[in-house]
Amino acid sequence: MKNCKSCGKPVNEDSKLCPSCGASIGEKQITEIEMAASEMRQEQIEEKSSKKPFKKKTLIITAVLVCIIISVSVAAIIHKSPKELYLLAEYKTYQNSKEEWVNRYGNSIEFQEKMMKQPSSSEMTLSGNVEMDSLGNDPDFEKFQELLRKVSLTANTEQDPISKQGHYKLALNVEKENALDMEMFQSKDKLGLKVPVLYEKFFYLNFDEYGEFMRRTDPSYDGPDNLEVSDLEWQDLKLTEKEQEYIQKRYGIFLMDRLEVENFKVKKGVEYKHEGETVKLREVTLKLSASETKNLLNDFMDQLIEDNKLHNMIVNRAQKVAKASAMAEDVEVLDTKEMKQQLVNGLKDAKIEMKDISFPNGFSSTLLIDKSEQIIDRKVTMDVGGNSRVNIEMNSKNIPYGNDQIFEYFSVALSPEKDEDSQVMFQVTNDVAVNKNKRSENLMASFMYEEYGETEEIKFTMKSDIIGEKGGKQSITRNSNLNIAGGDFSDMPSDFKGAIKQMSDLNLKKDYSNVKFEVKLGLEDDLDSGTVTVKLDSKTKLKDKVDLPDLELDSGEGLSVVNISENEMYKIQKEVGTNLMELGVKYGLIPEDMYQFDIYDEASYDGYYEFEDNHSDDKF
Numbered sequence: 001m002k003n004c005k006s007c008g009k010p011v012n013e014d015s016k017l018c019p020s021c022g023a024s025i026g027e028k029q030i031t032e033i034e035m036a037a038s039e040m041r042q043e044q045i046e047e048k049s050s051k052k053p054f055k056k057k058t059l060i061i062t063a064v065l066v067c068i069i070i071s072v073s074v075a076a077i078i079h080k081s082p083k084e085l086y087l088l089a090e091y092k093t094y095q096n097s098k099e100e101w102v103n104r105y106g107n108s109i110e111f112q113e114k115m116m117k118q119p120s121s122s123e124m125t126l127s128g129n130v131e132m133d134s135l136g137n138d139p140d141f142e143k144f145q146e147l148l149r150k151v152s153l154t155a156n157t158e159q160d161p162i163s164k165q166g167h168y169k170l171a172l173n174v175e176k177e178n179a180l181d182m183e184m185f186q187s188k189d190k191l192g193l194k195v196p197v198l199y200e201k202f203f204y205l206n207f208d209e210y211g212e213f214m215r216r217t218d219p220s221y222d223g224p225d226n227l228e229v230s231d232l233e234w235q236d237l238k239l240t241e242k243e244q245e246y247i248q249k250r251y252g253i254f255l256m257d258r259l260e261v262e263n264f265k266v267k268k269g270v271e272y273k274h275e276g277e278t279v280k281l282r283e284v285t286l287k288l289s290a291s292e293t294k295n296l297l298n299d300f301m302d303q304l305i306e307d308n309k310l311h312n313m314i315v316n317r318a319q320k321v322a323k324a325s326a327m328a329e330d331v332e333v334l335d336t337k338e339m340k341q342q343l344v345n346g347l348k349d350a351k352i353e354m355k356d357i358s359f360p361n362g363f364s365s366t367l368l369i370d371k372s373e374q375i376i377d378r379k380v381t382m383d384v385g386g387n388s389r390v391n392i393e394m395n396s397k398n399i400p401y402g403n404d405q406i407f408e409y410f411s412v413a414l415s416p417e418k419d420e421d422s423q424v425m426f427q428v429t430n431d432v433a434v435n436k437n438k439r440s441e442n443l444m445a446s447f448m449y450e451e452y453g454e455t456e457e458i459k460f461t462m463k464s465d466i467i468g469e470k471g472g473k474q475s476i477t478r479n480s481n482l483n484i485a486g487g488d489f490s491d492m493p494s495d496f497k498g499a500i501k502q503m504s505d506l507n508l509k510k511d512y513s514n515v516k517f518e519v520k521l522g523l524e525d526d527l528d529s530g531t532v533t534v535k536l537d538s539k540t541k542l543k544d545k546v547d548l549p550d551l552e553l554d555s556g557e558g559l560s561v562v563n564i565s566e567n568e569m570y571k572i573q574k575e576v577g578t579n580l581m582e583l584g585v586k587y588g589l590i591p592e593d594m595y596q597f598d599i600y601d602e603a604s605y606d607g608y609y610e611f612e613d614n615h616s617d618d619k620f
Contacts, residue, residue, distance in 0.1 A: 082265055085284050089375050090375070092373045096374060103471075104470050107471025107472070107508055111508060115161075117161060118543075119544065122540040124538045125535075125538075126535070127151070128535060129148045130532050131145070131530055132530035133529050153171070153172055158547060158548060160545075160548070165188070165548055167548050169182070181195070182194070183195075183196070191205050192549070197579060198576045198579045199579070201557065201558055203559055206562075209560075210224070211225030212225075239313070247310070250307070254299075266285075267284075268283075269282075274407060277401050288363040290362045293359040293362045298354070305347045314343060319334075322334070357384060358384075359382060364382065366379045375398065378394075380393070380395075390416055392413070394411070395409065397409035404433065406431075406432045408429065408432065409427075409428070410428045425446075426445075429443070430444075437469060439465075440466075441462075443464070445459070445460045459481075459485075464476065464477065464478045465477045475503055476502040478500040478502075479499050481495070482496040483496075496524070499518075500519050502518075504516075513539075517535065
């Protein structure tokens, strides 16, 4: 027995390696590399000996479980069943479309929603002109054109959705000078109206005096005494996220349960060509027989009939709309229970009526999907039979190709089975090209109706160039053409051309939105042609507080219409009539020789007034 020169542990006489550290045993000197290796082995031996056995087993078991989980997950992704692939593709395509919609219009929608929650002010200016080739030398038309060039309409708004108040101004301007304007104020309890060029004060009505006011003007009035103004908003009708989640979950599970695996088939490696490019896609088909289609529809109707939460969603919103519509009338609105019962009865009646409807060829839906489970092409066909049988075919496409280009397509075709010469078809295509901050679109839409060999068709095309960031500063140009041909349209102008120029600047951080539009519409037929031009300039700013007029009872700002005496009304009518006559003469609407003016006292129109010497002070 001897000792190892490396670690000092005892070794057998005939051993060539130390069992403890692995060093060579013999007369040969140990090198630095062997020493380093020996030290590393010794550290590993000490480390292993210090660990408890179960940790090693735990690591091994964990590693095996991770491998199993990853393998199963990859297998699930790669080897989805046709049913799973079909439903997943529909879901992912919907989510992608929703995301694209939010990217393009989300900022505008968010700004509109902010306007419903905080005060804002806006200013809008509208102007325009008309040109007609056949009236180019008509002096009266030339005067009309000259007037249009000088005239503009402006609207200013101050509104506070929190306090339910608004102040609105509408003005007709001639050469930027105010010719005629009107102001309106509305709150939860009153409404005021003023036309300053005719009378300097607001005339206002308290809503709780509505019945009294109506009986003064019409003694036989038998309506509500209080005028209620609806505070219904779009937010009250929107589905909440929780409601949307409930609907998606309930009816998603319904489809998962009702659609059998045998209804789906998948075919791989299907070649799909577009614009000279070929890609390989997966084709997934959902096919239902006539009886399966009818049973699915019946089961779906049962789901609707039994869905109490959905009934509550619909009835709550229907009641809000009904109450808003009935506020100005003496109409009784059904309570929640009655309205819900009517809804359920209506669904049950619909189910009964559907018993006579058949689906002779069942239902077929074919999806062509890419590697990302996005639908490239969708085709749906079915026949609906009752007293007569109609073939229905729907087709949609969303094909990426080239360099950031997308071809979009949607069509619906209806045709009676027994009449090959009749058809209704609606079709839309849009070829989209994106290059950094520029988006170009070439949209074509058509509606065709054919019956007994005669065809009526409407075609619409529009080319658009959109430059700038989505939802921020943008410059948009659109050129369109509308063509109408055949049938009952033969007597109408056949060609309409339009051009739109839009400049928009929306900033959510600075709470403003500015938009400018110039719209030109050209009309053309065999006899005449012309152009109508409309310009719109709109500026909106969100604020912390808005400035509203003070309409306290008979204040300097306003007069209550139920407290005006007959004598006061006479004076008001006289002043309004005088100002109206002066306005008509000023702008050439009333001949000057029909109007007499006394600089010291009054203006009058021949035969317009008949005065009485004595006037009662009774209230009007």
